[in-house]
Amino acid sequence: MHFGAGSPSATGISVSTSGAPAVLIEAGSTGRLADADLAAEDGPGIVVRAGAAPLLEGNRIETAGQAGLLYDGSSGRAVGNTITGAAASGIEVRGKSAPDLSGNRIEGAGQAGLFVHGGGRGQYQGNTIVGSRFSGIVVGAGAAPVLISNTVLDGAEHGILVLEGGTAALQGNRIEGNAGYGIAVAIGAEIERDGDVLAGNREPQIRTDVRVEPPAAAPDPLDEAAATE
Incomplete structure (x- = not known):
């Protein structure tokens, strides 16, 4: 369509x-x-x-x-959507996108639950990310999202991962039960934090010198992909 x-x-x-x-x-x-x-x-x-x-x-x-x-x-807004069973990231934001995402639920993503990279910005508030097979939220090089009051649970790796060249503002996020660190920050990345709750993650709650490869981005170009009417 x-x-x-x-x-x-x-x-x-x-x-x-x-x-x-x-x-x-x-x-x-x-x-x-x-x-x-x-x-x-x-x-x-x-x-x-x-x-x-x-x-x-x-x-x-x-x-x-x-x-x-x-x-x-x-850009635009995404409110109250449910995404289950994505083979790659549940939501991917790139190319200087700046959407406003709130109240969405992402379950069982094959890679990150939310992957913001390549100049992505925007505000992400009150979203729930459960059971990602990579880190729950990944901020890649050139990205600078604002993450407020999101819940990140039971991921296979870190709760929130900020890669080299990425910047993230975190406020009041709940990060629990992930197999890696609650928040993992690579050398060369920057974060600001206020009031995040980290509990029950397997590794110590925060680490600031991780070395992790990013998840795969969606293939380019998309021009050849024609939606079905």
Whole structure:
């Protein structure tokens, strides 16, 4: 399904694709997608392309062969969406994207629950990330997100990982039960913290000299991926 420029709206739809995004939101779109059931066997669930700023509200992405939701040079809001079973990161934000994400739930991502890199910015508040197979939240080189009151639970590696060249502002996040450090910061990364709660992580709660490779980013280019109408 394509969302073109302007303010298209869709509510309560079901879309299943193979080899393409379930929903492709083009430049100039400021529309609203709500209460949709989406699956993409070999591609990302939703792609928000450069110059788009949609509202994504209460959607369910149950299967994605890549990222569940990909912001690629875009903005907009995502509120109350559920992403389960993404083969790559649950949500990937890159290319100077600056979305506002709140109240989303990401379960069982094959890589990071949330991966912000490549100039990504934005505010991420009140999201829940559970059972990621990599670190729950990863901030890569060139990124500078603001992370407020998120819950990161039971990840296979660190709760929040900030890689070399990344910057993150953390406030009031709850980070529990992860297999690595609660917060892991690479040499050459920067964080600001205020009121985060770290408990029950396997390693000491914070480490500031880790050396970790980033998760894989979604493939480029996306121009060849055509969404199914």
